[in-house]
Amino acid sequence: MERLILKKLLNWKNSPYRKPLILKGVRQVGKTWILKEFGKRYYENTAYFNFDENEEYKQFFETTKDVDRILQNLMLASGQKIMPEKTLIIFDEVQDCPKVINAMKYFCENAPQYHIACAGSLLGIALAKPSSFPVGKVNFMQIDPMTFTEFLFANGDENLAKYLETIKTIEPIPDAFFNPLYEKLKMYYVTGGMPESVKMWTEARDVDAMQEALLGIIDAYERDFAKHPNVSEFPKISMIWKSIPSQLARENKKFIYKVVKEGARAREYENALQWLVDARLVHKIYCSTAPGLPIAAYDDLSAFKIYLVDVGVLRRLAQLAPTAFKEGNRLFTEFKGALTENYVLQTLITQFEVTPRYWKQTNPPYEVDFLIQRENDIFPVEVKSEANTTSRSLKKFKELFPDQVKLRIRFSLDNLKLDADVLNIPLFMADQTDRLIGIALEQKKEQTKEHQDIQNIG
Numbered sequence: 001m002e003r004l005i006l007k008k009l010l011n012w013k014n015s016p017y018r019k020p021l022i023l024k025g026v027r028q029v030g031k032t033w034i035l036k037e038f039g040k041r042y043y044e045n046t047a048y049f050n051f052d053e054n055e056e057y058k059q060f061f062e063t064t065k066d067v068d069r070i071l072q073n074l075m076l077a078s079g080q081k082i083m084p085e086k087t088l089i090i091f092d093e094v095q096d097c098p099k100v101i102n103a104m105k106y107f108c109e110n111a112p113q114y115h116i117a118c119a120g121s122l123l124g125i126a127l128a129k130p131s132s133f134p135v136g137k138v139n140f141m142q143i144d145p146m147t148f149t150e151f152l153f154a155n156g157d158e159n160l161a162k163y164l165e166t167i168k169t170i171e172p173i174p175d176a177f178f179n180p181l182y183e184k185l186k187m188y189y190v191t192g193g194m195p196e197s198v199k200m201w202t203e204a205r206d207v208d209a210m211q212e213a214l215l216g217i218i219d220a221y222e223r224d225f226a227k228h229p230n231v232s233e234f235p236k237i238s239m240i241w242k243s244i245p246s247q248l249a250r251e252n253k254k255f256i257y258k259v260v261k262e263g264a265r266a267r268e269y270e271n272a273l274q275w276l277v278d279a280r281l282v283h284k285i286y287c288s289t290a291p292g293l294p295i296a297a298y299d300d301l302s303a304f305k306i307y308l309v310d311v312g313v314l315r316r317l318a319q320l321a322p323t324a325f326k327e328g329n330r331l332f333t334e335f336k337g338a339l340t341e342n343y344v345l346q347t348l349i350t351q352f353e354v355t356p357r358y359w360k361q362t363n364p365p366y367e368v369d370f371l372i373q374r375e376n377d378i379f380p381v382e383v384k385s386e387a388n389t390t391s392r393s394l395k396k397f398k399e400l401f402p403d404q405v406k407l408r409i410r411f412s413l414d415n416l417k418l419d420a421d422v423l424n425i426p427l428f429m430a431d432q433t434d435r436l437i438g439i440a441l442e443q444k445k446e447q448t449k450e451h452q453d454i455q456n457i458g
Helices: 005-014 031-042 055-062 067-078 098-110 148-154 158-166 175-191 195-202 207-227 231-249 266-278 311-317 322-326 330-351 392-400 427-457
Strands: 021-024 045-050 087-092 115-119 139-142 282-288 299-308 357-361 366-374 377-383 408-412 417-419 422-426
Touching: 005 031, 005 139, 021 031, 031 045, 031 087, 031 115, 045 067, 055 067, 055 098, 067 098, 098 115, 148 158, 148 175, 148 195, 148 427, 158 175, 158 427, 175 195, 175 311, 175 322, 175 330, 175 422, 175 427, 195 207, 207 231, 207 311, 207 322, 231 266, 231 299, 231 311, 231 330, 266 282, 282 330, 299 311, 299 330, 299 357, 311 330, 322 330, 330 366, 330 377, 330 427, 357 392, 366 392, 366 427, 377 392, 392 408, 408 427, 417 427, 422 427
Parallel strands: 021 115, 021 139, 045 087, 087 115, 282 357, 377 408, 408 422
Antiparallel strands: 282 299, 357 366, 366 377, 417 422
16 A cells, blocks of 8 residues: 655655654554555665564663663564664554653664664553653654545555646546546545555455454454553543544534533543543544634633544444445435544644634534644635535634635535635545645735736726
């Protein structure tokens, strides 16, 4: 499978400021595979150490901080060769090895000639503990589920993926590309972006195997809940997790603790929810009161929405059968368009450094699904699950904040177009959002200049 993160990993390898790397990502998102593939492509050899399979390796980090001695012990114990600059050293399953994580400080300071990448599940939880965090001595990288673009490559649709990358102007996409892309996106809603699920579909076209793969991933996540240090939090984490499809099925998708359990209060469940956020199994999106900078300064901390790490996992958790794929727009509109919102949020998180927010007004009710920060601009985003859409909330947002809104963005099943300051992006182009905003802003600038030139001539 072609993963776009390989380019980032190559930049890390070639950087003069390279430090030991910590690759974060949820269980079964492809961390081990991508590091081994990276080593195979760009290094003479790879030295792989798994601290779950070989717990005795941990002792080498407990007895000394001398990196040469640590490496010598690892080589002798494993029979693997390690050469400066030429070997990629992979430390896997390091989440329960604070001494290994802490040793990255000494590799950074005393042995920068060695290329080291660490991976592990629940690293977000492990790194929240102060004892194990080598501040300023490591590079971080996040690997998320496969994007729709990566899904197209895996599915043998490179021509469609490459076509999307060639689009340089905001104008309608021909039906010869639009229609197959629309159909492939429905497939992606079914499989999601977890590599094993994608593999079962793209290689074997086996729906039952794909369903089993997703169920296995969900089971693995649910087993991880038991790893919370406070045993009493385990059932709370599980209840929040299982409530997410119900939360998203409501018209107002604001997270409500009473949906988790009747009479539940925030103070009883907020630690359990934070565990899911730290594990990056869910994304927490705060309500913003205005499109100002820094965006966090305008957060309403009492109002937020929760989305799952992956649209396919959400579909499986919600027990929506894959047969919905054949039923027109049903996948897009099912339980109030929750799959569509989750999909859009999933792709926005990979493109923009700042976590998106959302905006709402209560009386009369208006809601903009997401606010994204691109450089120093805030853009309102509305997600529609159908075609022929109207955007009353986007219109209201523009009325309230006319000076802050350079462009309004709508995702829908309509074709690509720029209508005044509303950029309509077909849902299958969500991966291209950042680039399309740049193109649209340039087009808007040129249109304004042409308009001014005509006025001046007049």
